[in-house]
Amino acid sequence: MLDFTCGRAIAVARNEKLQPELLKVGELASRAGVTVRALHHYDRIGLLKPSARAASGYRLYDRADVARLHQVQALRRFGLPLAEIGVVLDQPDTRFAGIVAEQITALRRQIAQASALRGQLVQLQRQLQLGAEPDLANWLSTLELMGAYDSYFTKEELQRLPFFQFDSQRDGIWGRLVARIAALMAGGVPAASRQARHLALHWMRRLERDTAANPDFAIRMGALMEGEPSARQRIGITPELKQYVIDALAENRLRIYANYLDADELRRMREHGGKHGKQWMTLIAAVHQQMHAGAAPGDPAVQALTREWFALFRQGAGDNPATLAKMRLAIDSEPALLAGSWINAEMLAFIRQSAATLQAPR
Template identity: 45%
Template structure:
């Protein structure tokens, strides 16, 4: 049975646009096409689509999914087992919540007055976090599991907000210092795991309740990101001439939102010991080169200056989730890509 893209979208709950995107990035290409060029999906495509949809629900980025699908040791039965385990966990959480609500109901019926608003806010936070992280992952993130660390973050958010309210520019020296402090703490309090950081970004972007509770909204994040970017630009300055520096200033940060998922995907490939000549790793290397060139340009002489900057200025890696080990892992793939 062959399905047109509209039929597949309707039957799976996906959008046609999503399926088009999966095709354009090589994640899910249809097995056939009509003479007019329309996409046709068959039974064999469903295995791959199920994997993609399941891995998305596990919180993986599209780059991480591409890397996972490139592995030969990822049977569909294993993915289904993980889905069942996730649903079991959700059922257990729902049962636990029901029990707590019954206790609350009994207290209310006895005329007791628990601090309902705070209690419900806590449950809301727990529910939001459970959508993005397992309990084991939460334990790896002190900013979500350690009260003292949470208080540190509240104080840091207050300091950033005060600087913003005072009218400081994100490129000011005070803002740069706070931006660097923010990112260094973020690396520390997510166990230096870029995959957790990428999902944390997603949670804050998609959950207004989390933004309201933490005070970390889109405006504050733009300020912090801009301040951290300005601090990196300043570190590059001694290595570049005026024209190179002007190009960096004009373009640095334009595509910064693409880096977290890419770094997480490279870390996942490295942890999985995927060979550097694997097609998935080569694809990551091409994306890395493209993002690097977006602010460094394509002149080999200028690019060499950026590499020298990283060799001589260790602060450039602070707060970036990029490690020397990751750079060394990706280097052979980058070398191959450079020859294409």
């Protein structure tokens, strides 16, 4: 909104006396970033008529006129034609606060895009200052990755996906994390080592956070990495590195379970516990979707997912009720068992409530 309190006085009304809070057409055009011709056109079509005219014939605009001009310009940015803008603004229930909120959202997206572009330009500038030739392949890879995101996520989903938003600090953390794990692999350090297990746990917690704790986003990010060579090349997450992290995380969980299970139970877990990772992620995503949609634990769709949940659980743990009870105790007592699984306490409670409606083993 324009500030009239410090504006220069202008000639108004028939007697040409100086009064505040009125702007001539040229001054309004200059301060609002529009052309005089546009304001004349808005007057002719009845979209924005000045509230007064000077004796000399100059159009004069007051605060209400400027507010309407703001609305007109905001709606034009959203792609509405002038004829439709007039209809919208003439409706008595039009809420300008909502229009401003949408403008703010649009500006935030533009700021994020501008920040990403700035980061790329700073990188290019540094390369040029050092006399280095910019890496064309890296630029092309970046452009390909931006297009790849559009193939896996809607625009609304991308707004909620932290991975898509430019964040130099987060990107730096991922770069260092990938480099540290790659160094362990190159040095022949086994995935069961303490360093690998620590980094794998940190990796999965970061990944869960950067996919907005949404398992469906995580599945699609995985598909993007597998299906888009440019994504793998830019981020450096090879299939071998990914498997190393999975193996290290599995070993970390087995070591926690070792405090609760006997040798035979642990051996079965080691042999069968990691065989259904993709099925688990698909199932967790489906449960998350039902919870997000407000489904009740006793709904038939939720009960079907609960049956599948327990069936998968038994494939890894067996059918011994004593073993299942010990594993439940471990899960309830050890938060690290759920780290990076996209399962939280709320989801566990939801599944257990659904199991109770089925009278299933708990």
